[in-house]
Each structure stands twice: as structure tokens, then as C-alpha cells.
Amino acid sequence: xxxxxxxxxxxxxxxxxxxxxxxxxxxxxxxxxxxxxxxxxxxxxxxxxxxxxxxxxxxxxxxxxxxxxxxxxxxxxxxxxxxxxxxxxxxxxxxxxxxxxxxxxxxxxxxxxxxxxxxxxxxxxxxxxxxxxxxxxxxxxxxxxxxxxxxxxxxxxxxxxxxxxxxxxxxxxxxxxxxxxxxxxxxxxxx
Amino acid sequence: xxxxxxxxxxxxxxxxxxxxxxxxxxxxxxxxxxxxxxxxxxxxxxxxxxxxxxxxxxxxxxxxxxxxxxxxxxxxxxxxxx
Numbered sequence: 475x476x477x478x479x480x481x482x483x484x485x486x487x488x489x490x491x492x493x494x495x496x497x498x499x500x501x502x503x504x505x506x507x508x509x510x511x512x513x514x515x516x517x518x519x520x521x522x523x524x525x526x527x528x529x530x531x532x533x534x535x536x537x538x539x540x541x542x543x544x545x546x547x548x549x550x551x552x553x554x555x556x557x558x559x560x561x562x563x564x565x566x567x568x569x570x571x572x573x574x575x576x577x578x579x580x581x582x583x584x585x586x587x588x589x590x591x592x593x594x595x596x597x598x599x600x601x602x603x604x605x606x607x608x609x610x611x612x613x614x615x616x617x618x619x620x621x622x623x624x625x626x627x628x629x630x631x632x633x634x635x636x637x638x639x640x641x642x643x644x645x646x647x648x649x650x651x652x653x654x655x656x657x658x659x660x661x662x663x664x665x
Numbered sequence: 666x667x668x669x670x671x672x673x674x675x676x677x678x679x680x681x682x683x684x685x686x687x688x689x690x691x692x693x694x695x696x697x698x699x700x701x702x703x704x705x706x707x708x709x710x711x712x713x714x715x716x717x718x719x720x721x722x723x724x725x726x727x728x729x730x731x732x733x734x735x736x737x738x739x740x741x742x743x744x745x746x747x
Binding site for chain 1: 687707
């Protein structure tokens with residue numbers, strides 16, 4: 475049974491900076507340490523990257539594998555979420571989750587409209603729990619957005635709002651799909 | 666860049682201070698960058714993108730300031746340039 479919900483929020487930063495902060499994978503296990511302990515790249519296929527994300531609990535390394543896809547210039551999909559190890563009793567055995575995150579520019583305020591769509595395929599016996607799952611996912615998503623915004627705002631204070639994107643455009647700065655990101659948001663891209 | 670290192674993790678065995686945002690660790694003795702743990706995590710991706718040029722990285726280094734402990738308080742001497 476399909477259950478869908480969306481979160482819409484305006485972020486006080488430019489579209490390019492929103493996308494850059496999402497692609498800035500080097501902060502995933504440090505800034506978002508309350509959400510994950512480790513990330514391992516499992517497979518790379520163009521704009522699709524499969525990762526194994528894990529947590530340490532009871533002396534074990536538990537987590538899930540998921541595929542994240544970048545749909546340029548400002549859309550991100552997550553699907554194929556599977557528990558790792560497979561014997562681990564996880565909600566992902568019975569609930570199939572797909573998410574779609576889209577960013578759009580709000581030119582009049584130099585801000586970003588974020589839309590986070592979640593689709594859950596839930597067995598009938600878990601249907602009464604759908605609102606609980608929704609609140610849990612919304613809470614995790616809100617925490618991640620908040621931590622990203624704290625980083626963006628601190629950097630903005632240091633270098634100025636207009637210069638913030640330059641931090642992410644530097645040659646030595648690494649991020650997911652960097653070549654594609656520069657095509658859309660790099661110098662001369664007009665984004 | 667921009668993180669508050671006072672929120673970073675101190676690894677006493679290595680004498681290193683870890684950036685709370687990206688995990689870069691620095692020597693507390695010299696301020697020099699000791700390692701970027703993400704090189705191991707994302708190493709396979711770092712070879713894929715032509716626009717990523719790590720050799721152009723500036724020398725990341727922490728600035729050390731002289732300090733004194735007085736009556737249980739840390740007094741940091743601010744350089745004239747700040």
C-alpha cells in the first residue's frame with residue numbers, strides 16, 4: 475500500500491549553494507554524525523552512487539545500502555534501500571522507500587525552495603504506523619537540513635553571502651559529481 | 666572552513682584535533698594538517714572528476730596562539746594582526 479508525503483521548506487541560501495551543500499559528501503559522517511557512523515562506496519554508475527551507510531550498535535556494524543541518484547541540476551533521488559547485513563531485522567525488509575529531493579531557485583529572495591517527496595510502500599499490517607514513520611523521516615530530514623544550514627550560515631558570516639559559492643567551486647574542493655555540478659553552477663554557467 | 670574547532674574531537678593519542686564538519690585532523694603541536702579521512706572513504710570517486718584537482722589545495726594549517734593558565738582560566742594572547 476502506497477503512502478506518500480512531502481516536506482516543503484524555503485532555505486535561506488542560493489540554489490547553487492543548496493546543491494553544493496548536498497553534494498559536499500565529505501561532511502556526511504562528521505557534520506551528520508548523529509545520523510551515521512560510516513559510509514562506504516559500494517558502486518558507481520554515472521550519476522548513481524550506491525553506498526553502505528552504517529551505525530555501531532551492540533558491538534555490531536548495522537545499517538543499510540541505498541542508491542542515490544543525481545538528476546542535474548538540482549534533483550536527488552534515493553531508492554533501493556536494503557538492510558545490511560541482510561539478517562538484520564530492519565524496517566527496510568518490509569517497507570520500500572523512495573525519496574525525491576528537488577531544489578528550485580526563488581530569485582526575488584536569492585533563496586531556495588526545497589521539496590522533499592517520500593513514497594513508502596507499506597504492508598497492510600504496518601499501515602496504522604504510517605504517520606509514525608512519516609514523523610520519524612521528517613524529523614531525520616529536518617535535523618539534516620538544520621545541520622547543513624548551520625554550516626552554510628557560519629560560512630556566509632565568514633566570507634559573505636555573495637562569495638559563499640566560491641568555497642565550493644575551488645579546484646581542490648571535492649564533492650559528488652563535481653564536473654556536472656560545475657556545468658550548471660560553475661563560473662560562466664549563468665546559474 | 667568555518668567550523669568551530671572547540672566543538673571538534675581531540676584525539677589525545679595522536680595529539681590531533683578533528684574538524685567537526687569534515688573530519689580533517691590537525692596537529693595541536695604544529696597546527697599542520699595530519700589527514701583527511703575522506704580520502705579513504707571517497708578515494709574511488711576522487712579519480713573520476715577532472716575538475717577535482719587536489720594538488721591545487723592550499724596549505725591548511727591551524728594558527729597557534731600563546732596562552733597562559735591563571736587561576737584555572739585560559740588567557741589567550743591575541744596577535745596584533747587580529
